[in-house]
Every structure is written in C-alpha cells, then in structure tokens.
Amino acid sequence: xxxxxxxxxxxxxxxxxxxxxxxxxxxxxxxxxxxxxxxxxxxxxxxxxxxxxxxxxxxxxxxxxxxxxxxxxxxxxxxxxxxxxxxxxxxxxxxxxxxxxxxxxxxxxxxxxxxxxxxxxxxxxxxxxxxxxxxxxxxxxxxxxxxxxxxxxxxxxxxxxxxxxxxxxxxxxxxxxxxxxxxxxxxxxxxxxxxxxxxxxxxxxxxxxxxxxxxxxxxxxxxxxxxxxxxxxxxxxxxxxxxxxxxxxxxxxxxxxxxxxxxxxxxxxxxxxxxxxxxxxxxxxxxxxxxxxxxxxxxxxxxxxxxxxxxxxxxxxxxxxxxxxxxxxxxxxxxxxxxxxxxxxxxxxxxxxx
Ligand code: SF4
Numbered sequence: 440x441x442x443x444x445x446x447x448x449x450x451x452x453x454x455x456x457x458x459x460x461x462x463x464x465x466x467x468x469x470x471x472x473x474x475x476x477x478x479x480x481x482x483x484x485x486x487x488x489x490x491x492x493x494x495x496x497x498x499x500x501x502x503x504x505x506x507x508x509x510x511x512x513x514x515x516x517x518x519x520x521x522x523x524x525x526x527x528x529x530x531x532x533x534x535x536x537x538x539x540x541x542x543x544x545x546x547x548x549x550x551x552x553x554x555x556x557x558x559x560x561x562x563x564x565x566x567x568x569x570x571x572x573x574x575x576x577x578x579x580x581x582x583x584x585x586x587x588x589x590x591x592x593x594x595x596x597x598x599x600x601x602x603x604x605x606x607x608x609x610x611x612x613x614x615x616x617x618x619x620x621x622x623x624x625x626x627x628x629x630x631x632x633x634x635x636x637x638x639x640x641x642x643x644x645x646x647x648x649x650x651x652x653x654x655x656x657x658x659x660x661x662x663x664x665x666x667x668x669x670x671x672x673x674x675x676x677x678x679x680x681x682x683x684x685x686x687x688x689x690x691x692x693x694x695x696x697x698x699x700x701x702x703x704x705x706x707x708x709x710x711x712x713x714x715x716x717x718x719x720x721x722x723x724x725x726x727x728x729x730x731x732x733x734x735x736x737x738x739x740x741x742x743x744x745x746x747x748x749x750x751x752x753x754x755x756x757x758x759x760x761x762x763x764x765x766x767x768x769x770x771x772x773x774x775x776x777x778x779x780x781x782x783x784x785x786x787x788x789x790x791x792x793x
Contacts, residue, residue, distance in 0.1 A: 464609070469664050470633045470640065476663035477643035482507070482650070485514055487642070492564045492589035493524055499584045500547050500576060507649070513542050524564075528555040536718055536777030543744070543780070545716055550576025566590040588638035595628035596641045597621065600648025605631075606680035607652060610669035615680045688746045693781070694725040696733070696756040697789045703767035704786070705758065706776075715744075722782045723765065731756040738788050742781050753785045 481487065484507065486498030497517065501510045520538055521527040527535075530552065539548035554574040558564060565571050567590070571582040579597070586592035595601075602615045605624045613620035633640040651658045659671050670676045698705040706720045707727070725731070737753040761767065768776060773786070 464627075464631075465667055466631055469608075469631060469667050472663040472667075473643045473647065474633065474636065474639060477639065477646055480650070481642070481646055485511060490589065492566070492585060494518060495589045496581070496585050497551065499581045499588075500551055501542060503547060503581070504544050505542055510542070513539070524555045524558055527552055528559050532718060533775075533777055537775060540719075540777055540783075541780060545719070545777075547576060549717075564589075566592070568592060568594050584641065587641050591636075591638060593632060593634040593637045595625070595632040595637070596645065597625050597628055598645060598648075600645045600652075601628055601641075603654065603680050604644060604648045604652045607657070607670035607676055608664060608668050610673055610675055610679060613681065614683045616683050688748065690748050690750060693749050693751045695722045695751060695753050695781070695785045696725055696728060696731055697722060697737070697753060697785060698728070698731060698756050698758050699770070700758075700767065702771070703769055704773065705761065705765050706768050706778075706782070707765050709779075716779050719777045719779045720768070720782065721779050722785055725754070728756075728758060728762055728765070730760075730762065731758045740784055740788065742784060749781065751781060751785065753788050755789065 484498075486495055489495065498510070498514055501514055501517075517538055520534075521530055530538075532549075532552075535548055535552055536545060539545055542548075554576055557574060565574070566586065568582045568586045571577050571585050572579070577585075583594035583596045586594050587596065602621070602624055605611075605627050606613075606615050606620070609624075609627065611620060611624070613623075615621065615624070628644070631640075631644075647662070647664070651662050655677075657676050659665050659668070659676055662668065662671075665671050668676070670679050696705075705723060705728075707723060709716050709719050709721060711717050723731070725733075734755040734757060737755060739750065739752045742749045742751060778786075
C-alpha cells in the first residue's frame, strides 16, 4: 500500500468574472489575507499534524456532523486502535462500533471499514477526486477535502462553514439550502481556491467559518477579509445567510427497564438492517417485556438525536425468565459491547442512584 501524495494538477484558474460570480471581489487579496491569517491563527488540531491520507480521511469522516472538540479524543483513540488501513479493514465489527460509540451516525464507521477494505484491493490510496468519490461513505465534500489536503489536488470544499462565509462575503440574498445558491457559491469557492495550496486554502476558509465568521454574531473585527465582505459593508452580517425554516422538532417518551440478575444485565440487539444504530445493544423498553415487574423508578433524562428529543424514564425491574430475542450480558463486560448512548446514560443513572 503506497500512500505517497502524487503531483498536484496543473493550476488552471478561472476568474470570478468568467463565472459570472460577484465580479467585484478581489480574489488575489482575499486569498492572500486569508492564508496569512490562517497561518497565524489556525488551531493546533491532531489531523493538521499529519500528511498521512488515511489519518486525514478518518478525521474528515469523524468531523461530519460532529464538533471538533468532541472528535479529538475519539480520533486519537481510534487511531491508536487502528493505526493503518489493514488494521481498520480487519477490525471485528462489534469492536469497531464500540470504538465509535458516542460519535453517533454509525453508518460512518461501517462505511470507513468498507472503504478500507476496498482501498486494500487498490495499488495505493486513491489520490484523485473521482477515485475517492467511489469509496463508500465519501461524498463530494470528503472527496474534495481529502484530495486537496492530502494530495494537493485543486478541488474546493463546500461545507456549512464555507457556505456561510461565502454567502456573507457576497451578501447573497438566497437560501443557502437551495440548489441554485449552492451552485453559485460552489462556483465562487472554485474561483477563490488557491490552486498552488488548495488544501491550506480550503482549511483556511473552513477555519474562518468555524472561529470568526460564526453563525451568530460573527467577529467581523477580527476577520481577515472584512474589507471585501459585502454583508459587513451593508450591515447584514447578523441577518445572513438565509437558511429557510427549521424542520419541526418532535418528542418521544421511552420507558427503559434495567433488569439485573447475577451480575448480568438484560439487553437486545438492533438488527443489522436497522435504519438507526444497526448492531447496537439496547436496554428493553417496558412494552417489549410485558412479564417484567417494575421495582422502582430511578430517574429520567433527555436525549436528542437530530430533530427528535427522547424523554427517557429509567426503572429497575425483575423478570422470571429471559424473553426471546434478549441476552444476558455480564456488567463488567459492557464496555466491550457497542451500547447505544441512551442505554449507556440509563445504566450510568442506575449506578449513581443505588
Ligand atoms: Fe464573516 Fe464578518 Fe468576515 Fe464578513 S466580515 S466574512 S460577515 S466575519
């Protein structure tokens, strides 16, 4: 397996005017100011200390839907367990999911492993956008991020941070969730991209969105591109970008039973084709074990997944015989199982409320 970066594509930059995108922007000055700022102010993050495409790819997958601060400990633990592609490809699924537990969106872990197995069949780590895009779990954003950061390929990334910065910089009045606006901002991102340093430029733009041009009350006084920002000039930085209506949030009640016998806890496993948390172990819900006798109510907590808030009530209960589809698991071995976060929270509550 060879993961040596190959030579970047030849620079071939179109101007903003050529693309009909905000021709008033001073592209050269924006690039220069942004890169200077990034070199001085970028956060020291573990995946910025490596040129290994495997490690960069793992970080990009973990960072999808998850905050940087939450990712760091998982990233370091994950790479200690699976330091290279062969180690990830051969990991037992239960162990892999346990290592991912808490990060959520578990299909990312499964796809990482599928992709690792696919890469092992290739002569080297794929270095161009199209080949990366073929890997399971790698979408437009991840392919562009890995191609540019690990291999110096000239592809602009477009994530939420970049969309927000560009929408403000051009004072775009459109909804950034619409295809038309995204297309326009993608063309702008490609125009601005510094083709000699695409990885650094992409990271700089994302870093600006993550630390300065933040969703609420952007820190325009600290912004390296403030002189080129239309939203700032028009006093619209707190109104933009437009994102449309938020999806309606829902609530669901859950009554979980902690049934313990001889140092073991009763659990059930989600099937491998489950839409959510496939293969994860859960505590039984009250309606699943009708023969259980509730002893006492322990406490409750809330847990939000995407737009659904679960109001979880936890009870201690007893049971005469094990129902079909359930298994007893030794309490001292639960750490080795992929347990859902809700089950983990409930078990922690029971431990503290003894
Ligand atoms: Fe964002 Fe303000 Fe910078 Fe404009 S000046 S890009 S609104 S931080």
